[in-house]
Amino acid sequence: MRTPKRRRLALMGELVGGEIWPPPSDQRRGFPHVNKKFHDIFQPKSTSHSSYSYSYHPSGNSNHSPISSALLLQTFGAAAAANCSARCGDISISYPFGIEAGCYHDGFNLTCDHSYQPPKLFLGDGTVEVLEISIPSGTVRVNSSSVALLPAPGAPSSVNSTSKYHTWGGLRRGGPFFVSPEKNKFLVLSCSNVQVLLLAEDNSTVNACATYCPPAPGKGQPYQFPLNKECSGIGCCSAAIPKGYTSYSIQVQPPGNVSEFDADSSVYIAEEGSYNVTRLIFETVPTLPVLLDWVISNSTCSKKLLATPASACRSSSSFCQNYTSFAYSGHRCGCSAGYQGNPYVVNGCQDIDECAHWELHSCYGTCVNTPGAFRCQCPHGTYGNPSIEGGCVKNKNSSQGLSIGLVVSGGSILVFLALGAPLVTRSIKQHRAEKRKDKFFKQNHGLLFQQLVSQRADMGERMIITLAELEKATNNFDTTREVGGGGHGIVYKGILNLQVVAIKKSKIIVQREIDDFINEVAILSQIHHRNIVKLIGCCLEAEVPLLVYEFVSNGTLEHHLHVEGPISLSWDDRLRIALEICTALAYLHSAASRPVYHRDIKSANILLDESLTAKVSDFGASKFIPIDQAGVTTAVQGTIGYLDPMYYYTGRLTDKSDVFSFGVLLVELLTRKRPLAYNSVDGDSLVLHFASVVTEGVLADLLDPQVMKEEDGEVQEVAALAEKCVRLNGEDRPAMREVEMILQNLRIKRKQAARDATSRRYDGDQFSDDMSNERDIEELSMQYTVEEEVFLSERLPR
Incomplete structure (x- = not known):
């Protein structure tokens, strides 16, 4: 096996000239075994693998311009077979890919290494092994190494809070190859209690992932992990890749207010479905396949482009298609309907013989x-x-009479078929549709939901909505009705029973997400609070459940807080919104009929209406808690940056987990900085940096200047409250009810100060002041008596 000529770095995961290299102890051309310390925990089996670094140098042997390459195509079909290699080992090669000069489009040169048996194919100058090339789908499957996140040689495994950066990738920025966002996953294997961030080329956060491992059952005994093919959150987590880039930075951070953390982890970007989690945990797997999308050009389709010799779509039966799911725009070519083959070659798209x-x-x-x-x-x-x-x-020959009879009877049959066939066809289609709806209803836990609503007759009628009603409300889910969404679903705006509603439709058919939907229905159907988004109903007849909410028209708190420019939400609005969120959480924890822990409080899950009133949303991860218990042990769910580190470490969910997340939200309101993306000059997370500036008395260094200008003495108390909420030990945090009382008192004092400033001019406002103070006190979540709750619930719209 060849030895690379480039120097090697001591720290795994460093990028040298587009390649990720192992430490000096490994002299093979390949990557180190994954995360020795991590695998020691699980008693790994000893395996031997060879692998290849992941980089690409497209200019390699090419000295042809795009136009000259396109002109070469005009004779490619006749001459290429003799001059251009069609195979390398077991892999077929066709234009725009090629090995010899003049046989490939700019940026698609390959290297066939015959020192292997059978020969192996590599992108560019021979650093990224190619496993498969697909012209019709516009993909290349390559071998990708893991990135081992380990301390430098000689350094302790527990490092300080300075974030560790590593790089995955090496493809040329701008293309033509990109990580396929729909077909790959971001994987982290670790028991090191860290959060791992995936950053784009501009250092913006693409996604994040965190795992936890419960304590071993006994000294010297490894934890028995469930044998899963997918990540469960225990020892392994996975996240989607929303947008395709050529390379990514990988950043390691502690999950919360932690000064030291263990950075021992392994990170993969791998094709979804190509890995077995059990094997990854118990064996050394240095490489996994990654699927790359590619574009033939960074330009977009146009009639002018297709009319020029530089057009890459050479077959007369081909078409041009734009792609925008990558970091850079571009286009590919495809064969027209009824044709198959290679659209980049003259006469390459051949008619399909159906x-x-x-x-x-x-x-x-x-x-x-x-x-x-x-x-x-x-x-x-x-x-x-x-x-x-x-x-x-x-047709059968017979006597004239028989012929006439056959014609008459045949005509009658044809008339019957002509009139009856549409009815029969329609009946069959309706029967099939009903069977599909019944199948989806059972698959989506419809029987369980029926049992739930049967306990409340008034709820059953209004909450079960048919698919036909929602299709009518959204004009058959027209894309013009989309008002939001993300990696997991799309939100549509519709009109249902003369009411504007928001309809949440999941993108991905995953059982866990279906379970989250049903969980959200079960919780929201039993909760009524002015600061919690109201669930109107759900539809279980579709392949994935659809939830219908009141339409909250003014976006999210995240959207309003992190606008461009120096002016955001006023301090008065921020303080009021914080109180409203806290009021909702205090209600969930202590005033609802059954305690509920939200588990995913963040600014993106707080909706604002026209008057900027806060509405807590997204209860897919929420948990009902038995009245006689203070918490439950469960798989970790939540958003990195807001996640309670004690819950993350132990898997023990308590009311203080929501308190921590709310504390992070308070810090975000005070500083106007994103918890997930922020890093101090020392590499500290937002929570850790905030705690240090509060302790050192230099809070002004981190506060939003707008808050400093508008506040009236409350900011120090709010900051002190936030610092208490984000303390590492959950027992040191206040209860949500206590937080609510503190914020309510601050808001009353702020209102009173504003009234005192104007009372010299208006002497007749004492009565209104008293009434306002009473109203402020009434706005608390309040643990009402049963009679009061019944009375108040009667005023809610049905």
């Missing part, structure tokens, strides 16, 4: 292939419907 596979096209008569299509007809001497089996009936 008649060679007539059974796939439901042709039971005579199949006649036509350019880009086919025609199905009954054989000579027969008549009827050739698209159904036995649909063509023979």
Whole structure:
């Protein structure tokens, strides 16, 4: 095996000239075994692998411009077979890829290394191993190494809070190759209690992932992990890749207000479905496949482009298609409907002979292939419907009377078929649709939901909504009705029963997400609070459940807080919004019929209406807590940056977990900095840096200047409250009810100070002041008596 000529660095995961290299102790051309310390915890088996670093140098052997490459294509079909390699080992090669000069489009050069048996194919100058090339799908499957996040040699495994950066990638910025966002996952294997951030080329946070491992059952005994093919959050976590880039930075951070953390982890970017988590945990797996998308050009499709010799879509039966799911725009070519092959080669798209596979096209008569299509007809001497089996009936010679009888009866049958067939077809379609709806209803826990709503007759009628109603409300889920969404779903705006509603539709059919939907229904159907988004109903007849909420039209707190420019929400609005969120959480914890812990409090989950009133949303991760218990042990869920470190370490969910997340939200309101993306000059997270400036008395260094200008003596008390909420030990944090009382008193004092400033001019306002103070006190979550709750619930709209 060849030895790389480039120098090696001591720290795994460092990037040198586009390659990730192992430490000096490993002299092979490949990557180190993954995370020895991590695997020691799980008693790994000893395995031997070789791997390849992940980089790409597209200019390699090419000295052709795009136009000259395009002109070469005009004779490519006739001459390429003799001059250009069509295979390397077991992999087929076709244009725009190529090995020899003049055989590839700019940026698509390959290297075939014959020192291996069989030979291996590499991108560019021979650093990224190619496993498969697909022209029709526009993808290349390559071998990708893990990034081992380990301390430098000689350093202790527990490092200070300075974030550790590592790089995954090495592809040329701008393309033509990008990590496929839809077909790959970001994986982290670790028991080191850290959060790992995936950063884009501009250092913006793409996604984040965190794992935890419960304590071992006994000294010297490894934890028995569940044998799963997918990450469960225990020892392994996975996250989506929202947008395709050529490279990513990987940043390691402590999950909360922690000064030291263990940075021993392994990170993969890998093709979804290509890995077995059990194998990753118990064996050394240095490489996994990654699927790369590619574009033939960074330009977009236009008639002017297609008319020039530089157009890459050379086949007459091809088309140009834009792609915008990458960090950079571009286009690919494809064969027209009814054709298959290579659109980048003259006459490369060949007609598909549908008649060679007539059974796939439901042709039971005579199949006649036509350019880009086919025609199905009954054989000579027969008549009827050739698209159904036995649909063509023979013509039989008989006497004139019999012929007349047959014609008459046949005419009657044809009339009956002409009139009855649509009805029969419609009936069959309706029956199939009903069966599908029934299947989805059961799959989406509809029977459980029926049992839930049967306990409350008034809820059953208004909460079960049919799919037909939602299709009508959204104009069949028209894209113009989309008002939001993310990696997990789309939100549509619709009109249902003369009311504007928001309809949440999941993108991905994953059982866990279906369970989250049902969990959200179960919780929100039993909660009524002015600062919690109201669930109107749900539909379980679709492949994925759909939830219908009141429409909150003014976006999220995150959107309003992090606008560009120096002016954001006023300090008065921020303080009021914080109180409203706290009031909702205090209600969930101590005033609801069953305690509920939200588990995912963050600015993106706080909706604001036209008057900037806060509405807590997204209860998919929430948990009902038994009245006689203070918490439950469960798999960790939440958002990195807001996640309670004690919950993260132990898996023990308590009310103080929500208190920590709310504390982070208070810090965000005070500083106007994003918890996930922020790093101090020392590499500290936002929470850790905030705690240090409060302790050192230099809070002004971190506060939003707008808050400093508008506050009236409350900011120090709010900051002290936030610092208490984000303390590492949950027992040192206040209860949400206590937080609510503190914020309420601050808000009353602020209002009173404003009234005192104007009372010299208005002497008749004493009565209104007293009433306002009473109203402020009434705005607390208040643990009402049963009679008061019944009375108040009667005033809620049904």
